[in-house]
Amino acid sequence: MPRPRLLPPPKLLPSALERNAALARAAATEKEAQTAALELDAAAARARDALARAVQERSAAGAPADGDDEDDLSDHASDHNDNTDLHQALLLQEAAAIANLLSQAVAVQNIRNLVTVVLDLNAGNFNRWRDQFLLIVGKYSLQHHVMQDLPAHGFPDWQRMDCVVKSWILCTISDDLAATISARNSTARDTWRAVESQIFNNRETRALLLDAKLCNFVQGDLSITDYCKELKHMVDTLGDLGEVVTERTLILNLIRGLNERFKTVDMHLRRGRPFPMFLDAKANLLLEELTMENTSSSQSTAERS
Known part of the structure; x- marks a missing residue:
């Protein structure tokens, strides 16, 4: 019998290859960052031991002296030591x-449970994503990795935490955007600035067109x-x-674009003093x-009767 032919594996499109490569790099950085957890726990333990020893030394230094007379110089030196x-x-x-916060940051398994907004160029959600992301990195005392233009440190701990923050950025943006900005040997700050450059690219032209759309x-x-x-x-x-x-x-554009069905509320909003807030106008x-829908439903029921 003839041997069956094996089909070649399906070829991935370039965009799919780039996406898989970006996801693989993000997973690798997360795995590398998790190896720092044990070291951070050990550092925290050493810090607690040192703190306990410092408290004991301070208590011993504050013990009363045997002599009753001490000169001013000794008092000053004792106060300075305390x-x-x-x-x-x-x-x-x-x-x-x-150290405890950094250990908790490394232990985060899925950053999307904390940063629920996924940044997309076409979604217009940059401000929401930015606020949530900065809130989380600030919670773990890692905001300097994205907000400060500092040279990359050679300390292994700093590099590991930078990998953690960079992986958080790549995991909370769309696949297309991640494939566009992802680069080897880049820091979290480099990745953050690359995101901003994509958001603000040609922003004057985009703002002009969008403002015209809003007004019409x-x-x-x-x-x-x-x-x-x-x-x-x-x-x-x-x-x-x-x-x-x-x-x-915003309120002026809201009122201007209303259709004729809301003419009564339109006049009420125009004459409001002070001018209503957006949420109040929306509620009215x-x-x-709702009132118009109920009235229309009642009339239809009466006509059928």
């Missing part, structure tokens, strides 16, 4: 706390929920591009929309 011991104890306590946007057949959601999305995207839209401008419009 202050130095206290300062060293506080530094050791802070070092132990930071009308409700049409959209519900109040969808209409307000689209308006807020455009405003947030403009904020990402550096063009902050004020609350008053939703109430009016």
Whole structure:
């Protein structure tokens, strides 16, 4: 019998290869970072032991002397030693706390459980992603890895934690964006700046076009929920591009684009003093929309009867 032919393995597209490579590098950095957990735990234990010894030494230094008469120089030297011991104890306590935080950061298995927003160039969610990400790195005292332009340190602990932060960035952005900005031997700060460059690329032109779209946007057949959601999305995207839209401008665009069904609420919002906030205006419009739907349903029921 003829031997069956083996089919060649399917070929991956270049984009798929880049994506798999980026995910593999992210997984490798996470695995490398986890190896630091034991070292960080040992460092925390040594710091706690040193803190305990410092407290004992400070207690011994504060014991009363046998003689009753001490000159001013001895008193000053004793006070200085006490202050130095206290300062060293506080530094050791802070070092132990930071070592504990770094150990917890390394132990994070899935960063998306903490940073729930996945950054996408087309989603207009940069501000939300940035706020959540900075909140998490600040929680673990790692914000300097993304916010400060410092030269890469040669210390193994610093490099491992930089790998952790870099892997967090790559794991909380879209696959296309990760494949675009991922680069070997780059730091977390380099990766963070690459993300910002993609977001702010040609932002003047993008802001100009989006501002024109906002000014000409009308409700049409959209519900109040969808209409307000689209308006807020455009405003947030403009904020990402550096063009902050004020609350008053947002309300003016909201009122201007309403269809004729909301003419009564339109006049009420225009005459409001002080000018209503966006959430208050949306709530009034939703109430009016619900009232109109109930009225229409009642009329239809009466006509069928």
